[in-house]
Amino acid sequence: MWNHKELPRALRVSAIKKELVGPQAWRARKALDGGPCSPSAFKAMMDALKKADPKIFKIADKLIDRRPPPADPKPTAARQNWAYQRDAVTTALEIARLPKELFRSPSQLPERKEAPRSVFDSDKEMKSIEDVLVLRDSAIRDPDWQFVTDQLYPAKTFDNGATTLTVLLANKLELERQLGVDLIYVNETLNAVVFVQYKMLRGRDGEDGYRPDGQLQAEIERMDGAAKTLAECGVDESCDGYRFGTDPFFLKFCKKLLTHNDQGHVPGYYLPLSYWKKLVDTPEARGSRGGLIVYPETFGRRHFTPSAFVDMIARGWAGTTTLQTSVLIPYLAEIMRGKTGVVLAVETTRSLDESPEEEPEFAERIFVPPKPRHPGRKRKAIQL
Structure with missing residues (x-):
């Protein structure tokens, strides 16, 4: 009232x-x-x-307001970017089990002479803005993340009890070039990292679908490269490292932008990248003329809702294993320090007494008799 x-x-x-x-x-x-x-x-x-x-x-x-509600926003690049950032922060707060009221941001891009570049533009603590976010929860106890508190850095921290969520607006170029994702969520509490790439369905309610283009293909190739490197970490047999699957990459297809009175998540569908690759090879992902296109009904029931996705990530059922996370955290920290040319790599070591699988052809076999267990004593001759 x-x-x-x-x-x-x-x-x-x-x-x-x-x-x-x-x-x-x-x-x-x-x-x-x-x-x-x-x-x-x-x-x-x-x-x-x-x-x-x-x-x-x-x-x-x-007393009755009979003015018609504002029209739904058209999905321009700036408005989409705003929606992705806002959705990423809201999702991160829910994964970390923090009240969403800690983050106050309008549901739509504010109309100003100079358009804001970030959902944190009004926050004086933010010094620089980019549109790729790295989010992490728990207290900063890993020395690789300590630089966030030691220097001025574009970061926003949300606290609630024993839980701390830090939102980092990281350098887009290096992360995008190597990983091809919009959102990186580091769940340090459960040692898991999840990657999300956002895409917008066309139309008022996504009825015009989404046509995969060369940009998505390039982003998938980057994700595949990162996944191939992470696979070299080996199998994590621990309970903490157990995941439903080996795919930490997800695509979120957004149905539409938030309207004037909406709050929370941008309506959409979460799909694992591995499932998306299978889906595009089915007839359901083809239009009337044979072109590649997907609609909301294409996903059917085979997708994660925002609430299901949040619950799955918050409980550590999806994402990288503990072994892969230990490799990713130093890599992400180096990029966020501004170092260019950093490459995600897994260092593999081999024991000195471990021989290669195949010996070279030119290697000469030399028989070395074993040392006697009792020096000076004549060995027994046993005749068979």
Whole structure:
């Protein structure tokens, strides 16, 4: 309630109930005793109020805002970028089990002369802005992350009890060039890292679908390169490293941008990258002319909702294993320090007494007799 007026005289609720007529009268009577009211029942209630007391009806009628709601925003590049950032921060807060009220940001890109570049533009602590986010939870206890607190860095920290979430607006070029993702979530509590690439379906409610292009293919190739490197870490047999699958990369297909009164997540569908590769090879991903295109109905029930995705990541059922996370954290830290040319790599070591699988052809075999267990004593000759 944003406004109120003093009535010229009192009006009994029973007087309004007597004037109620029509099929929605029973709902209106129930609402007058307390509770929600449907639009049709509210109309019946207002008609009854007009009959019971025209002067009071005139005052009440002026309190109703009949202005049409703003039109849905058109998905321009700037608005999409704003929506992706806002969705990423909201998702991170939910994964870390922090109240979403800690993050206050309008659902749509503010209309200003100079368009903001980040959802944190109004925060004085933010010194520089990019549109790729690295998010991590838990306290900063790893020395690789200590530089975040030691120097000025574009970071925003949310605290709630024992949980700390740090949002880093990282250098886009290096991360995008090597990983091909928009969001990196580092769950340090459970030693898992998850990568998300955002894509926007066309149309008011995604009805015009999404056509994969060369940009997505280039991003997938970068993800595949990173996945191939991470696979060299070996199999993590620990309970902490157990995951549902080996794919830490996800695509989120956004259905539409948030409208003026929406909050929370951008409506959309989460798909593992490995499943997406299978989906594009099916007839369901082909249009009427044979072109590659997907619609909301293409995913059917085979996708993760935002709530299911958040719960799965928060509990550590998806993402990189503990072995892979130990490799990723130093790599991410080096890039965020501004070092260019950093390459994700897994260092493999081999024991000195471990021989190669195949000996070279030119190697000469030399028999070295074993050392006697009892020097000076003549060995027994056993005849078979």
